Amino acid sequence: MVEPIEISVDVSAALPPEVSGGQPLFISSWVFLPDAFPDRPTVISLLNGGTYDRRYFHFEVPGRTGYSLADFLRQRGHIVVLPDHLGIGASGRASNQMLVTRHVAAAANHAAMTEIYARLAAGTISPAFPPLQAMVKVGGGHSMGAFQTITQQAAHRTYDLCLILGYTACGVHLHVDGQTIPADRGPLDFAMPDYILHDRSRLHSTFHWDDVPPDVIAVDDSLLVEVPYVLSAQSVMMGIVREDAARIDVPLYINLGERDVSPDPHAEPGYYRNSRDITLHILPRSGHCQNFAETRLEMYERIDRWVRDQAGN
Template sequence: MQRIERRIDVSEAAGLGEPVEMAVSIVLPDPADIPERPVAIFAVPGGGYSRAYYHLNFAGHEGYDEAAWHAARGTIHVAIDHVGVGESSIPDLSRVSFQTLAATHDSCVRQVAAMIERGDLAPGFPACPGLFRVGMGQSMGGGVTILAQGRFASFDAIAPCGVSAIHTALPQRSAEEFELGKRRFAEVSVGDASQSHLTTSHEGVDYVYPFHWEDVPADILEADMVGGYPIRRTAPAFGSLTIPHCAVQMMTPGCFAEDAARIAVPVLVAVGERDTCPDPRAEPSAYRASPDIGVFIVPRMAHMHNFASTRELLWRRLHGWSRMLAAAA
């Protein structure tokens, strides 16, 4: 198993009139463990987080590194900072639109997939022709995955995790608080670059309850929240100080409707028991062109899936689902 860092030029796809690169971490498995039809998971993080969300490492705790878990089972794992996040280029965040996110993500995925198929990533690592590409993202990353697939058909299957194609909303401790939280976004319009998480009021919103189940270790919870959220004053190693302004638009009802309706590949809707998808069992209705739609609700898991004690249940489902599809394709 080896980890490779790359920066991928997506300037043309971004169309911002300036150089734009995306930071990528690729974990390669032992070639002997690669299945007959190679599988790569292209994973993107949620708002306020970076690609290191898929490489979590906490002192005194084991088993939080999702990328290593998949690679140990023969899957190539590609973690990507989308434009405006983490170590990728940070242009004027008000200029990063849904189209920017979709186009740059598609370009990055296609370039990395071509490297994998040609065997260009590392000496001794074989070419992997016929790569089965799985698009996976958590929260905002799930939204980016929906946008890329709906507009560019980037993947052979997608797993939008912790996001709703109908209406993404933060759970709260009471029904009244939940409705109040949803109303914060009532005046946000898709395409309005003047709105962002910086201009939206977060007063009275509980982020710990929707993000973390009660059994998350106190030191891990502290590491995530100590610098503030969603406006981070400081960012942990797995965090990002920047979030594209259009992320707030992902909290509006129907913002993904047209893109989700165009998706014609298998879809796995994966959410925690307490998550930002108010009615997971209604989600298949948004993917009208998909031939295969699954819904997986992980017990004792809140919105930040990889912090949950039950995280491996999700990883196992992603592994088994992607291998099944690749073998049948």
């Protein structure tokens, strides 16, 4: 497996002064470069969901293979970028993370991707990688990452194509103790700490289909990370991105597991009323975290083909 390149971009100039505090704040990303790429290069950026960092899309299980969507797409000629959200993983934390709303986090990621595109165009990502004269910009994410993709695309039009994985424009619902319940917990509570550490054990029935191997779930649980309270809470507010979704006018690939967070998967395309090209793919025998499903390669293959088709490759 080819190791990614680490790229850190100072995004403080794109943030409100009260967030940056006059200090650098970095978005850190892994960039996976293919051995060769098609005539029209494609750059796919993927944002992880809540309780995860960028390792979600480059997941490694001892003794197993085939859990890295990033490496799968790299092998098929796509450039893949895995950013950590501002405040998560290797990216910087604001001194007051409560100020990092979904729109602030989206501005940070847009600034980071704009700089990465510029470096790809200039040929400065790697000495062995030539300048790209043109590229198709694909942005997406899983769960909270899809929530942020919708927010970012509506505000900044960063991407030519979008991948919405495991998220709902209607409102997030969870499968807990045999019941389907709305995840919305009401208005933001600013008495909460900046960061929270969720208990994933109660989410296993939402996250995983019944046939996911126990060792895969164990590795998944071991990679649990803290989530900024504000982003986590906003991502599950009922209908919070409905107006944003309606403004997106680029082609969309929507993927939901057979048991996922949408109360009505077939209604999801209707929220993106300005997009004229929408693919809905419901992944069989998959929970919310499609990347761990035994059927995940069906999604991997579909994303590759869909992006190639949209790019004219």
